[in-house]
Amino acid sequence: MTTAPLVAGVDSSTQSTKILVCDAETGAVVRTGRAAHPDATEVDPRLWWQAFTDAAEGILDGVEAIGVGGQQHGMVTLDEAGEVVRPALLWNDTRSAKAAEALVAELGGPGTWAQAVGSVPVASFTVTKLRWMAEHEPELADRVTRVMLPHDWLTWRLTGEAVTDRGDASGTGYFSPATNAYRQDILERAFGGRSPALPRVLGPAERAGRTLSGALVSAGTGDNMAAALALGLAEGDVVVSLGTSGTVFGVSEVPAADPSGEVAGFADATGRFLPLACTLNAARVLTATAAMLGVDLAGLDRLALAAEPGAGGLALLPYLDGERTPNLPDAAGSLHGMRRSNMTPENLARAAVEGMLCGLAAGLDAVQAQGVTARRVLLIGGAAQSEAVRAVAPIVFGLPVAVPEPAEHVALGAARQAAWALRETTEPPAWTVKTQVVLEESAFGGEEIRQRHLQLRELVHQVSPHK
Numbered sequence: 001m002t003t004a005p006l007v008a009g010v011d012s013s014t015q016s017t018k019i020l021v022c023d024a025e026t027g028a029v030v031r032t033g034r035a036a037h038p039d040a041t042e043v044d045p046r047l048w049w050q051a052f053t054d055a056a057e058g059i060l061d062g063v064e065a066i067g068v069g070g071q072q073h074g075m076v077t078l079d080e081a082g083e084v085v086r087p088a089l090l091w092n093d094t095r096s097a098k099a100a101e102a103l104v105a106e107l108g109g110p111g112t113w114a115q116a117v118g119s120v121p122v123a124s125f126t127v128t129k130l131r132w133m134a135e136h137e138p139e140l141a142d143r144v145t146r147v148m149l150p151h152d153w154l155t156w157r158l159t160g161e162a163v164t165d166r167g168d169a170s171g172t173g174y175f176s177p178a179t180n181a182y183r184q185d186i187l188e189r190a191f192g193g194r195s196p197a198l199p200r201v202l203g204p205a206e207r208a209g210r211t212l213s214g215a216l217v218s219a220g221t222g223d224n225m226a227a228a229l230a231l232g233l234a235e236g237d238v239v240v241s242l243g244t245s246g247t248v249f250g251v252s253e254v255p256a257a258d259p260s261g262e263v264a265g266f267a268d269a270t271g272r273f274l275p276l277a278c279t280l281n282a283a284r285v286l287t288a289t290a291a292m293l294g295v296d297l298a299g300l301d302r303l304a305l306a307a308e309p310g311a312g313g314l315a316l317l318p319y320l321d322g323e324r325t326p327n328l329p330d331a332a333g334s335l336h337g338m339r340r341s342n343m344t345p346e347n348l349a350r351a352a353v354e355g356m357l358c359g360l361a362a363g364l365d366a367v368q369a370q371g372v373t374a375r376r377v378l379l380i381g382g383a384a385q386s387e388a389v390r391a392v393a394p395i396v397f398g399l400p401v402a403v404p405e406p407a408e409h410v411a412l413g414a415a416r417q418a419a420w421a422l423r424e425t426t427e428p429p430a431w432t433v434k435t436q437v438v439l440e441e442s443a444f445g446g447e448e449i450r451q452r453h454l455q456l457r458e459l460v461h462q463v464s465p466h467k
C-alpha cells in the first residue's frame with residue numbers, strides 16, 4: 001500500500017494562526033495546530049512568525065508541501081537588510097481613511113480607481129497605508145526598500161523568496177487583476193515618490209521555493225481566496241465568511257469594477273476573479289454583545305433563539321470598530337427602536353445577530369449587482385458555528401444556507417494549493433467538501449428586518465462626519 005504525501009495549509013488571519021496537515025490526495029485532515037495573535041490593528045510581523053512556529057510545533061513531520069493563506073491588505077515594510085521597519089498596519093486599521101479619500105480624488109475619482117485596479121481604495125487597502133506612512137512617518141518611509149503583504153512575508157520567511165499571487169496582490173490597490181500587472185505609478189504616487197520593491201506575482205500552481213528542511217512552498221494567497229479554493233465554488237455559490245471581518249464573495253470569470261466601492265474586484269487563487277464585499281464588524285459583534293449581557297457565546301445563542309424574528313423592533317447597527325462597507329471609518333454602533341416592552345436580553349442578543357447579518361445581506365446585494373449569481377449561501381468562519389447565526393441567516397439572506405462541515409477553510413484552501421503545486425497539474429486536486437446542514441430559506445420577516453436596518457443606516461449616514 002502506498003501512502004499519499006502530506007501537505008500543510010496555514011491560515012494567518014486576524015485573530016490567530018491555524019495549520020491543517022492534510023492527505024494530498026483526498027484533503028482529509030490528519031493533524032492541526034493553532035496559536036493566537038495579539039488583539040491589535042498594528043502588529044509586528046515577527047509575532048505572526050512566532051505564532052506560526054508555535055502552531056507548527058510537532059505537526060509538520062513528513063509534510064512535502066506548504067501553502068500560506070493570510071489576512072489581506074496588511075502593510076509589511078522592510079529595510080535594506082530585510083528587517084521590519086515598523087509594525088504592520090492591518091486591514092482593520094482605519095487611520096489611513098483620510099489618505100484614502102485624498103488618493104481617490106487625486107487619481108480622478110472612484111470610477112478611475114475601479115477601472116485601474118478593480119477596487120476603490122478605503123482605509124483597508126495597502127496603498128492608503130503607504131500614503132499614511134509617507135505623510136506621518138517620512139523618516140521611516142525613507143528606510144523602506146520593500147513592501148509585502150502578511151502572507152508574502154511568511155512565504156518569504158519560509159523560502160527566502162519575495163513572491164505573492166494575484167489574489168492577494170489584488171488587495172493592495174496597486175495591482176490590476178484585469179491586466180495582471182502592478183501599477184508602479186500608483187504605488188509611487190501614494191508613497192511620496194518612493195519606489196519600494198514588490199513581490200513577484202506567481203501563477204496559481206507555481207512554486208515559491210523550499211523551506212530549509214526541503215518542503216515545497218506554494219504561492220500562497222489571501223485568506224478569502226484560500227477559502228474560495230477550499231470550497232471549490234461553483235456558479236450560484238456565494239460565500240459568507242464570519243470571522244473578524246464579514247465577507248461576501250463569489251467566483252467570476254470576468255473582473256469586477258464597481259465605482260460605488262461596495263464591491264472590491266479581487267482576483268481569486270485559480271486565475272479567475274473574486275468580487276467581494278467586506279464589513280469590519282462580524283464575529284466580534286457577537287462576543288461584544290455576549291460580554292455586555294454577561295453570557296458566553298452559547299448563552300448568547302440561547303437568548304437570541306428565545307426572541308422573535310425582528311427582536312421586537314430593536315435594531316442594532318453594529319459599527320463597533322467603525323465600518324468599511326459602507327465606508328464610515330469613524331462611525332460608532334447604534335441601538336434603535338427601544339421601548340419598555342422590547343428591552344430584554346433576548347431581543348438585544350437577537351438584534352446583534354440580525355444587525356451583523358444585515359450588513360452582510362447588503363454586501364450580498366452589492367455582489368449580485370456585479371453579476372454574481374446567488375442561489376445558495378455557504379456559511380463559514382468562526383461565527384458560522386453559532387446556532388443563532390444559522391437560524392437567522394436564511395431569514396435575513398432569503399436564500400438557502402449551507403454550512404460546510406466545520407473546518408478551517410482558509411487553511412484547507414492553502415493546503416489544497418500546496419497539493420496543487422506539488423502535483424503540478426492543470427487543475428487543483430479534486431478534494432470534496434462535505435456540507436453539514438442545509439437550512440432552507442425563510443421569507444418570514446426577512447424583508448422587514450432588512451428594511452429596518454437600511455433605514456437605520458440612512459439615519460446614521462446623515463450624522464456621520466464621512467458621509
Ligand SMILES: Nc1ncnc2c1ncn2[C@@H]1O[C@H](COP(=O)(O)OP(=O)(O)O)[C@@H](O)[C@H]1O
Pocket residue numbers: 013014015016242243244245283284286287297381382383384385386387
Ligand atoms: N460558536 C460561536 N459563536 C459565535 N462566534 C464564534 C463561535 N465560535 C467562534 N466564534 C468567533 O469566531 C471568531 C474567530 O473566527 P475566525 O474565522 O477564526 O476569525 P479570523 O479569521 O478573523 O481570525 C472569534 O471572534 C470567535 O469568537
Ligand SMILES: O=C(CO)[C@@H](O)[C@H](O)COP(=O)(O)O
Pocket residue numbers: 013014015070071072073091124171222223224243244245246247278
Ligand atoms: O480585508 C479583508 C477582505 O478584503 C478581510 O477579510 C481580511 O482578509 C481579514 O480576514 P479575517 O481575518 O477576518 O478572516
